[in-house]
Amino acid sequence: MSRRLPRELPVLVTELDDGGMGKGMVDDRIVRVRNGLPGELVRARMLKRRSGEWFGEAVEVNSPAGQRVQPPCSAFPRCGGCSLQHLEYAAQLEHKQRGLLRALAAVQVRAKRVREPVSSVRLGYRRKARLGVRALGDELLVGFRESFSSRVARLQSCETLAHGASRLIKPLRGVLQGLDARRRIPQVEVVVGDADVGLMIRHLDPLSGDDRAALAAFAHSHDVQIYLQPGGYDSLELLAPAHARQMDYALPAFGVTLQFGLADFVQANAPLNELLVSAAVNAVAPASGVRVLDLFCGIGNFSLPLARRGANVLGFDASSAVQRASRNAEHNGLGQRCEFRSADLYDHASGVVGDAHVLLLDPPRTGAGNNLAQWLQAPSLQRVVYVSCNPVTFAKDAQTLARQDFQLTEVGIYDMFPQTAHVETLGVFARSGHG
Template sequence: MAVGDPRNMAASVTVESLDQEGRGVAHADGKVIFIEGALPGEVVTFNPYRKKPSFELAQAGQILKPGFTRVAPQCRYFGLCGGCSLQHMDIRAQVAAKQRILEDNLKHIGKVEPELILPAIYGAGWGYRHRARLSVRYVAKKNTVLVGFHEKRSSFVADMQSCEVVPVHISRLITPLRELVNSLSIRERLPQIEVSLGEDVDVLVLRILDSLNLNDEALLKSFAAQHRIQFFLQPGGPKTAYPFYPETAPELTYTLPEFDIVMPFHPTEFTQVNPSMNRVLVRRALSLLDPQPGERIADLFCGLGNFTLPIARRGAQGVGYEGSAALVSRAQENSRRNGLAHRTQFAEANLFEINEAWMQGQGYFDKMLIDPPREGAIAAVTALQKDKATPWRIVYVSCNPATLSRDASVLVHRNGYWLKAAGIVNMFPHTAHIESVALFEKAPG
């Protein structure tokens, strides 16, 4: 409720909760106020930047009464850079808030409640991002180049010299990269640098809109040698990226040591940005799925085979489906590389358009793992009809609690499954992103 005299002071509100974007939620004058930079339990003033009849979007002004979860942000660009939104909140409180959001979504959107809340799992809060897409912009008025993430709610690139969520050696490259790009003839035609770190090599992919001249090439080669990185050049879409210098380098890979798996990947292909937490995520998903020799298990949205190969390593037959032909080919190659081709199959399928007939045509699966993008897997779960022979256990890995909850409603209320367990994996510390895992089993009878 707003307090104070509006004639001589800004209105203040008490923040009640966090929303899925990491904003504080409060009420004033019959409206919901979403306040960036405010935490539950705090009393704050706020500065609206968008007003609608039923809600306002605002930035926190004065923190009149700080909450007990508030901490000093570690990054000096917090508030300017749009990359992180929760650095001002203790990381344990971040995890608890994300768990509450997951439970609230399941209850209010899906009308379901898990029988068991899985313990939230999280790891290092800093230096965890091994994938990042840095924007590049030449500022003519200052004769300088900016390299970093976009400013909050802006298309401008933040003026930054470091980043706390990428590994230290990559953070230290931001200033040298600014100087390098500024020295190139195509400094106005290089809009992006994609960072892709592997076990044995660090790759930087330069998105170039014009050709390099000989001096540009010499500068890039010198930089790569000095900083022990490999440059790729990308003149078109992601598939056009190719190694520039050094042309030969250690293969770009990540590993799943618990399953004795090495996963080669191309620097523009999708992999989880947090490799240490990916290992934990795979361990939890496989523990819940519990693959057994002789079982046939489907992996929908399988990508490179991040879950399919561990399923096969446990002795089951893993059948991976993916919408990208290039990723299907990569998954097949990874399976061969890890000696698992005899226990895996991969097929291209548009999983957003499959139906009951398609599902039945794939044959019987004992179990299923679903790991969709933010849009969820509504077509897939709808295709699992209650009166048909469908998997008795499903593990659903989600990056969006809203679409997970929607799909959970179909599985439980229409298709005869129970929601046995659910919990979060804090894949992206200091952001509002929520990664979660849910376990469904067929109801008896």
């Protein structure tokens, strides 16, 4: 068989992989196609080869699968922002749950109870996104990057972005197109709080006075905050308005409001986050005097609700987020029950757990890291509530927990990212004898 990537190929899709791509074999080669579902014979345009596999997208579908639906967005499947818009929603949830259970089975961890998938709004939910900017001749594109390419999808709006951000895509194209620096702006990040929208405009060269004035006028007419970003996040400079309100979001069930900076981590889907926080808090079962250690605590998304229910919380995070978390605790009248410290949790392990009864973990995609086994040795620890955005590292850490005598008493998925293959998992582990 030729090793050159063909332009197009018929592919019989036999399964849907964890990334939401249809998978099939052509001769003895694995071929993965966006927009292909199991059982479908598709004509696929090939886009890339990597590690001996071929990748492409289905441009014609023969014998559509029963679960195929009309994608809500015309940029699908080209746009890299979504991978599952062609699959009916119930099947998206089943697929994600199967992936989690498969990852757990691969490390021989069985949950006593698997909860029904939890979901909320399916479109218009994303409150944070990094959009690419690219000049194509006279045209300027602003959108998610296309899959397997450095190109930027041609978008007028986005179905998964929160409305406050989606409505900006078209006018943003207009204002960026008119800038002197139009070819020196590689990306714009949008951030949506409960009441405000912010844009971080990355620029590779200093902006002219005219460019600054045009962007300030845009901020005014579209009621958004614009920050210029000449380098890393520490270079952010507020351009307009002169006095930007602090971004925030509320968790009404707990009577707390969390302020955040544009560069801080915030959970992507506000309504789903409320469900996730409530479930995590219930799993911790905080009561007066319970000591909770919140590792990878960010701005206090879980810490403050836990403190509101009576727990004493010690939170750790690497970033400036802990300063924000401390201020959030003070603003919400929870300063007495919360303490936050900065640490590199992948590096610094000793003395972190102390005498906590419950450990709440919400690490990045890489998982809890090599210190987990050491943290679990603390004799006071009875339970671990683990929030994860990566089923594979969750399963690996679940194996570490099982080896240290922590049983997975329940697990379930929380669909933080509908229409994409990403998923959030909540697992509750109890030390044997404390279930």
